[in-house]
Amino acid sequence: MAVSAKTPAPPVPKRQRSRREQRNDGGTAVSTYGLLAPMLILLGVLFLAPLYYIFLFSVGLKRFSPTDALASLNGELNSFSTGLWSKLVSVDVTVMLPGLNFNVPVLLIGIFFLVLLVAAVTANRIPEYGNWLVGIAFVLLLAPFLTIPAGNNLLRLLELSSDGDYMRLFFKSVTMAMTSSVTAVLIAIPVAYFLAFCVGKSKYTWLLIVIAPFLTSYLLRVFAWKVILGDQGLINSGLTSIGLIDEPLTFLIYSQFTVIVVLTYAWVPFICLPIFLAFETIDRRLLEAAMDLGATRLQAFRKISLPIIAPGIVAAFLFVFIPSIGEYITPTLVGGTQGTMYGQSLASQFVGGAFNWQFGSVMSLFLLGVVLLLTFATARFLRAGGGGL
Amino acid sequence: MARDSSTFVVISPWGKRLLTAFFVVFLLVLYLPTVLLVIFSFNDGTVAAFPLEGLTTKYYGLAFNSEEIRKALGASIWVGLGAAAIATLIALMASYPLARRNVRGKALISALMLVPLVVPTVVLGVSLLLLFQKGPGQVGLGLTRIMVAHVVIAIPFAVLILLPRIASIDRRLEEAAYDLGATGLQTFRLVMLPLIVPSIISAFLISFVFSIDEVVIASFLSSDQVTYPVYLYSGLKFPEKTQTLIPVATIMIVISFVLAFGAEAIRRYGDRRLVGK
Structure with a gap:
């Protein structure tokens, strides 16, 4: 880098330029990797090494107890074993379709969802009917999980055997995360549409006003919902005072409903951003041309806007779904016993009642695997919708 | 029309x-x-519920006289400033080659850098707990461990702010500086730095805002001295403790808003200046 530019002017200008580009583009290998080194070392020590440790724990190569004797007393693994993994995933699922009941191992269900995921991500490359395939795959993927918060319809469709408590909890968390992310996207789309097309020059200021709550304390926003939905909260005391109800509505607080509402609320401001950015990339002249050619606004939206914003919408969905599925702060504060999630059970293996570091490691890696799989399968959507993310 | x-x-x-x-x-x-x-x-009751029981500022006084709250706030600010400074510095160093040079394995490095964003924080928290407690040296837990853990997640935010800005600077400015005899360091200090200062401040503020609000990792890695969000989290689980927590919380929210709008204003100022040049 410290090469001086005071070299005598070379006779051929073209050559001079190529040398200059080399200096600026290539730098020296030492300086390039020297600048990258701190980040790579940090990520290696504080990101890859912990994951390696959690792997060691999950297969019994490391244990919590200081001695072998104590470990066997505490029921910990002492040597390599995949036993804890099979404890987590070897669960039978009873699929209950109308007039049809059968048992399937949960692994097969997992593979089925994986195939659907791959289909959903890749099918639009197939000419002609590919887009329909994408749509059908997505509907099949989402359908079992989409619930109106009161019930748990996945479990009505698929009943897990009784020793599958962790898996049951996992699917319940997926259902809750799925419901809140779809709701959040459905709320964010009109908001982003409004910001992108209806507010003129001040749209960036309004966008900031929408996003700002996301940057304030997450804990407090969760807590404030307790004040709104609690037994003596805004809604219950309001409804009681105008005489609509005598008893407070109990489903409002400490239930799945509460967790879903709060998760949706917490993430909506954030995902307005990718959807807004997607709307921004639409060239309005395309829409004008479509309408000049006789299309209605709905047709113009469906044929022009929707394909352009689709990656942004998928990205937005994932931005809510991924953090929600491992959530444990929100269910602890507002979920009560009904709204428990996988993340809480996971955390309790390390700092709470259950206290089994090895099994907790298995649960962590399982969650991580699902999330990373989802991320890699949809990476191109994230790249398109997340501005380089 | x-x-x-x-x-x-x-x-x-x-x-x-x-x-x-x-x-x-x-x-x-x-x-x-x-x-x-x-x-x-400002509610004069002991629990946060309706109806309100008159207005008072006494809880503000109580909150600020509480030794616990002051210590937790101090810990949080220290962790936040440290994490933001380290993350911004490391991200700045990494952004330059990623934006300007042909780095071998750039895609892999970018992916590795961004992956901590999609890893559930609870997984990151427990894996660091295992490393610190059972890893080589058994370094144990504490505030500095929380700080470095926050750096891991703050780096991608900082890079996502810094990298596009560095990439958007006209290469010819640097080339001109080199041609006029500046060294690499001089070029950076005199040409690049003035142009990216707003983004650096913005990256610092975003990292700070993230760290000062982070509760999951902090709750796994804190030992005797907790950070403010962890203190808040343990307090919010008990309704009788919450009333003294709300005033500080209110002030924190106001500060977050100011920082968020400030970061954005500075970033826009930088944009305008860059366009102006």
């Missing part, structure tokens, strides 16, 4: 009215919890 007609293309007048109404309701619901917290910080 021109703007009206272009709006007309995407939405009918009635649709626009409907959407405006939706947006207004959305904003009201969005800010309702924050407003409620501010109101309840």
Whole structure:
């Protein structure tokens, strides 16, 4: 880098330029990797090494107890074993379709969802009917999980055997995360549409006003919902005072409903951003041309806007779904016993009642695997919708 | 008139009215919890519930006289400033080659850098707990460990702010500096730095705001001295403790808003300056 530019002017200008580009583009290998080194070392020590440790724990190569004797007393693994993994995933699922009941191992269900995921991500490359395939795959993927918060319809469709408590909890968390992310996207789309097309020059200021709550304390926003939905909260005391109800509505607080509402609320401001950015990339002249050619606004939206914003919408969905599925702060504060999630059970293996570091490691890696799989399968959507993310 | 007609293309007048109404309701619901917290910080009751029991500022006094809260706040600010400074410095160093040079394995490095963003924080928290407790040296837990853990997640945010800015600077400015005899360091200090200072401040503030609000990793890695969010989290689980927590919380929310808008204002100022040049 410290090469001086005071070299005598070379006779051929073209050559001079190529040398200059080399200096600026290539730098020296030492300086390039020297600048990258701190980040790579940090990520290696504080990101890859912990994951390696959690792997060691999950297969019994490391244990919590200081001695072998104590470990066997505490029921910990002492040597390599995949036993804890099979404890987590070897669960039978009873699929209950109308007039049809059968048992399937949960692994097969997992593979089925994986195939659907791959289909959903890749099918639009197939000419002609590919887009329909994408749509059908997505509907099949989402359908079992989409619930109106009161019930748990996945479990009505698929009943897990009784020793599958962790898996049951996992699917319940997926259902809750799925419901809140779809709701959040459905709320964010009109908001982003409004910001992108209806507010003129001040749209960036309004966008900031929408996003700002996301940057304030997450804990407090969760807590404030307790004040709104609690037994003596805004809604219950309001409804009681105008005489609509005598008893407070109990489903409002400490239930799945509460967790879903709060998760949706917490993430909506954030995902307005990718959807807004997607709307921004639409060239309005395309829409004008479509309408000049006789299309209605709905047709113009469906044929022009929707394909352009689709990656942004998928990205937005994932931005809510991924953090929600491992959530444990929100269910602890507002979920009560009904709204428990996988993340809480996971955390309790390390700092709470259950206290089994090895099994907790298995649960962590399982969650991580699902999330990373989802991320890699949809990476191109994230790249398109997340501005380089 | 021109703007009206272009709006007309995407939405009918009635649709626009409907959407405006939706947006207004959305904003009201969005800010309702924050407003409620501010109101309840002046509530003269012992639990945060309706009806309000008169206004008072006594809980503000109580909160600031509490040794625990002051210590937790101090710990949080220290962790936040440290994490933000380290993350910004490392991200700045990494952004330059990623934006300007042909780095072998750039895709892999970028992926590795961004992956901590999609890893559930609970997984990151427990894996660091295992490493610190059972890893080589058994370094144990504490505030510095929380700080470095926050750096891991703050780096991608900082790089996502810094990298596009560095990439958007005209290469010819640097080339001109080299041609006039500047060394690499001089070029950076005199040409690049003035142009990216707003982004550096913005990256620092975003990292700080993230760290000062982070509770999951901090709760796994804290030992005797907790950070403010961890203190808040343990307090919020008990209704009788919450009333003294709300005033500080209110002030923190106001500070977060100021920092967020400040970061954005500085970033825009930088944009304008860059366009001006």
